[in-house]
Structures are given as C-alpha cells and as structure tokens.
Amino acid sequence: MNDQDDGLEDFTPLEGDAWGGLLGVHGRMMRLIERDLAERCRISHVEFEVLLRLSWAGNHRMRIQDLAADSVLTRSGISRVVERLERVGLVTRESAPEDRRGAYAILTDAGLAMLRTARSGHVALVRERFLSRFGPDELEQMAAWWRRVEPAIPTS
Amino acid sequence: MNDQDDGLEDFTPLEGDAWGGLLGVHGRMMRLIERDLAERCRISHVEFEVLLRLSWAGNHRMRIQDLAADSVLTRSGISRVVERLERVGLVTRESAPEDRRGAYAILTDAGLAMLRTARSGHVALVRERFLSRFGPDELEQMAAWWRRVEPAIPTS
DNA sequence: GCATAGTAGGTGCGTGCGCACCTAGCTGTC
DNA sequence: GACAGCTAGGTGCGCACGCACCTACTATGC
Numbered sequence: 001m002n003d004q005d006d007g008l009e010d011f012t013p014l015e016g017d018a019w020g021g022l023l024g025v026h027g028r029m030m031r032l033i034e035r036d037l038a039e040r041c042r043i044s045h046v047e048f049e050v051l052l053r054l055s056w057a058g059n060h061r062m063r064i065q066d067l068a069a070d071s072v073l074t075r076s077g078i079s080r081v082v083e084r085l086e087r088v089g090l091v092t093r094e095s096a097p098e099d100r101r102g103a104y105a106i107l108t109d110a111g112l113a114m115l116r117t118a119r120s121g122h123v124a125l126v127r128e129r130f131l132s133r134f135g136p137d138e139l140e141q142m143a144a145w146w147r148r149v150e151p152a153i154p155t156s
Numbered sequence: 157m158n159d160q161d162d163g164l165e166d167f168t169p170l171e172g173d174a175w176g177g178l179l180g181v182h183g184r185m186m187r188l189i190e191r192d193l194a195e196r197c198r199i200s201h202v203e204f205e206v207l208l209r210l211s212w213a214g215n216h217r218m219r220i221q222d223l224a225a226d227s228v229l230t231r232s233g234i235s236r237v238v239e240r241l242e243r244v245g246l247v248t249r250e251s252a253p254e255d256r257r258g259a260y261a262i263l264t265d266a267g268l269a270m271l272r273t274a275r276s277g278h279v280a281l282v283r284e285r286f287l288s289r290f291g292p293d294e295l296e297q298m299a300a301w302w303r304r305v306e307p308a309i310p311t312s
Numbered sequence: 313g314c315a316t317a318g319t320a321g322g323t324g325c326g327t328g329c330g331c332a333c334c335t336a337g338c339t340g341t342c
Numbered sequence: 343g344a345c346a347g348c349t350a351g352g353t354g355c356g357c358a359c360g361c362a363c364c365t366a367c368t369a370t371g372c
Binding site: 014017018022025028032119126129133138139140142152154155 | 177181182184308
C-alpha cells in the first residue's frame with residue numbers, strides 16, 4: 001500500500017528489508033529476553049549484561065566508567081544499575097584506592113550464582129530463537145559484518 | 157580476560173561475536189538516530205516510525221492496533237505516541253465508524269511535511285553509517301536472513 | 313605552591329513506557 | 343432479548359533512564 005514516491009528520498013525496498021529487518025529482529029528478541037530474565041531471575045537485560053561483564057573481568061571487578069563504555073547506557077544509567085544490583089546483594093561497591101574519585105563494582109558470590117542460572121537459560125533462548133537458525137559459516141559472516149560496521153559508528 | 161569456564165553454558169566466541177555484534181551495532185545506531193531526529197526535528201525514533209507507517213497506509217490513516225502490531229511498543233505506548241503527535245499537530249485522531257471502540261490515527265499535512273524532512277536526513281544517516289558498508293548482494297543476503305529468522309520469533 | 317581545567321561518580325528533574333486495570337462496545341450462546 | 347466473554351483504546355502508577363548539574367578529586371600550567 002505504498003504511497004509511491006511522495007517527493008523525497010526514501011529507503012529502497014532492499015535497504016528497507018535489510019535495515020528494517022534488523023530493527024524487527026532486535027525488537028522481537030529483546031522482548032523475549034526481557035520477559036525471560038524478568039520471570040526467571042527478576043533482573044533486566046542491562047543488569048544481566050553488567051553481571052556478565054563483571055564475570056569476565058579480572059577479580060570480577062570493574063570501574064564504573066569501564067562498564068559504561070561500550071554499554072547501551074550512559075554513566076548515569078550504569079550508576080543506577082549498579083545501585084540496584086548492590087541493593088539486592090549481587091554486587092558491592094568499593095572506592096578505588098588509586099583514584100579516589102573512582103569506584104569499582106565487584107561481583108559477589110550471590111551475583112555469580114545468579115549470573116550462572118540467568119546465563120544458561122539466556123543462552124538457550126538466544127540459541128533457540130536466533131543462533132540456531134544459522135550455520136557456522138553464516139555466523140562467521142555475520143560476525144565479520146559487525147566487525148566491519150561497528151568501528152564506523154561513533155560510540156557517543 | 158575471560159574467567160574461562162565458570163561452570164555453566166556460555167556463548168561460544170563465534171556466537172558471542174554474531175549476537176553481541178548485532179546488539180552493539182543496533183545500540184550505536186540507535187544513539188545516533190535518536191540524537192539526529194531530536195536535533196533536526198524534535199521527534200523520537202518511535203514517533204518517526206509512526207509517521208512513516210502512516211505515510212505508507214492508504215489515505216494516510218491506520219487503526220491504533222495496527223500501529224501497535226509489529227511495533228517495538230505496546231498498545232499503551234502507541235496510544236501515548238499518537239497523543240504526543242496529536243498535541244503538536246502532526247496527526248489527528250478520529251473514531252472508527254465501523255467499530256465504535258476503535259480509533260484511527262491520521263497523518264496531517266504538517267505531519268507529512270515533517271516526515272519528509274525527517275526522512276531524508278534519516279535515510280542519509282543510516283546509509284552513511286550502515287547500508288553503504290554493504291554491497292547489494294550482501295544487503296540481499298542480510299534481508300534474507302531476517303526473513304528467515306523473524307517469523308520464528310513470537311511477536312508478543 | 314596556587315589556579316584552572318578536566319574527570320569519576322552520583323543526583324534532581326522530566327519524560328517515556330510497561331503493567332494492570334478501566335470503560336465502551338462487539339460477539340456468541342442460549 | 344439477556345448475559346458472559348472478548349477486544350480496542352486509554353490511564354494511574356511505578357520505574358528506568360537521559361540530561362544537566364553537583365561534588366570530590368586529579369592533572370596541568372605558571
């Protein structure tokens with residue numbers, strides 16, 4: 001039912017399918033993921049991501065600013081996420097000795113335990129709905145595309 | 157700095173690159189897009205999307221429920237988006253004669269004009285940062301992937 | 313030393329949205 | 343017709359987040 005050219009630049013059908021499809025797949029997946037994590041673990045996806053990245057870090061600790069970089073949230077957002085996680089005992093905060101302005105978020109044992117259960121179900125979900133639809137060669141190509149595009153998009 | 161296997165299922169590196177890359181690219185692009193639309197047109201991306209889909213519809217009008225389906229927002233979210241757009245004169249509302257529970261959102265002339273300026277810059281941005289990084293064959297493959305995956309992800 | 317600029321983290325405020333619920337109206341069964 | 347059950351849209355409430363700003367601290371220039 002397109003109104004045909006109403007005067008100015010629009011996406012071509014191919015562009016629309018490629019870009020719009022990415023938006024659609026992301027939106028649907030996020031709905032599934034948020035519901036799943038909320039029901040099983042009472043945490044949000046960003047909270048899960050913070051726990052995950054802490055688990056990757058040496059000694060399970062990261063500076064707030066490092067958590068904020070390469071996150072979908074701003075520093076203020078991360079600050080509040082860490083506050084929420086601290087309130088339920090999944091992380092603790094500790095001020096940085098080498099720079100007294102700074103603070104570390106540190107994964108607790110309870111946080112690590114929670115992450116493990118959250119992660120196994122999460123991985124299963126993303127595999128079932130998304131990753132399993134692609135062969136290894138296709139996943140490799142997809143990853144290569146993101147590596148190609150991502151550095152061209154400014155972080156801030 | 158991975159903590160190596162801490163006991164339960166995790167993404168493989170390949171899976172992590174494919175899925176994490178999608179999240180990263182989407183997040184960065186959305187930041188750019190929101191800032192651009194806000195600065196140039198004082199509208200958000202969801203508001204833009206509603207205007208766009210109205211412009212595609214016959215007579216530039218759609219039922220609220222049809223706007224909500226296949227949107228990233230719920231019905232209540234769409235209801236508020238339409239309310240905001242109505243308040244600034246970009247759409248009007250009209251109750252549906254064939255089902256008196258229902259309502260149409262209708263694009264106004266001002267809304268169409270706004271959409272045109274918003275869209276041209278938006279298309280340019282998405283092309284510059286994303287679409288132009290791919291060849292036509294790659295865009296076709298990407299679109300095919302989304303077509304393959306999307307129906308397997310429940311809408312609600 | 314002192315002054316200025318820059319940075320890390322936190323916070324008041326405004327806003328956007330989901331959830332649960334409400335009302336009005338449609339539909340189906342009897 | 344009467345009544346139950348469903349659906350479309352809107353709304354009160356709570357919450358998460360960005361923006362702008364604040365405080366505490368560090369870094370740089372003199």
